[in-house]
Amino acid sequence: MSDPILVGLSGSLRRDATNRKLLREAARLFGPCEYVEADLNLPLYDRDDEDADGIPASVQKLADQIDGADAVIISTPEYNKGPPGVLKNALDWVSRTEGKPWTDKPVAVMSAAAGRAGGERAQMILRAFMVPFRTRILQGPEVHLADSSNEFDEQGRLTSEQYEKTVRILMQKLRAEAGF
Numbered sequence: 579m580s581d582p583i584l585v586g587l588s589g590s591l592r593r594d595a596t597n598r599k600l601l602r603e604a605a606r607l608f609g610p611c612e613y614v615e616a617d618l619n620l621p622l623y624d625r626d627d628e629d630a631d632g633i634p635a636s637v638q639k640l641a642d643q644i645d646g647a648d649a650v651i652i653s654t655p656e657y658n659k660g661p662p663g664v665l666k667n668a669l670d671w672v673s674r675t676e677g678k679p680w681t682d683k684p685v686a687v688m689s690a691a692a693g694r695a696g697g698e699r700a701q702m703i704l705r706a707f708m709v710p711f712r713t714r715i716l717q718g719p720e721v722h723l724a725d726s727s728n729e730f731d732e733q734g735r736l737t738s739e740q741y742e743k744t745v746r747i748l749m750q751k752l753r754a755e756a757g758f
Contacts, residue, residue, distance in 0.1 A: 581611050582756055
């Protein structure tokens with residue numbers, strides 16, 4: 579059996595975002611896999627553009643990555659008490675593609691934010707965003723990485739044993755949900 583394909587979606591476009599670091603740590607703790615970090619730098623969804631030009635290639639690539647994944651992890655920052663628009667935009671675009679790439683897909687969500695709640699509200703809203711897609715979203719353990727800019731070392735590894743343990747358990751559950 580080959581290694582599972584794990585796709586990561588970061589709600590932050592920043593190159594050095596703590597949500598990207600959290601995804602990479604989660605992929606490491608997931609164990610042997612082919613990890614693909616998706617690009618959510620997509621055009622804003624506009625039905626007129628879709629009608630005129632169809633699905634952009636970048637959107638179709640994302641939908642194909644999700645469809646081909648054995649499991650997906652999503653990490654969201656919290657902007658103004660909710661997930662960022664870039665993440666919602668990506669979800670909206672993928673919902674417009676042929677097929678249903680999210681259906682029955684094992685998904686783990688997590689969050690990393692500057693505040694003391696670690697993106698808890700954003701994660702709760704993200705979970706609600708995922709309902710129409712009928713994923714197999716894991717219920718826990720929940721990962722809310724607070725004061726996230728101070729939680730990684732120079733190599734991008736989590737510095738807190740507790741956070742690492744929680745992410746490891748979540749990834750073990752995701753791996754099992756994906757059948758590996």
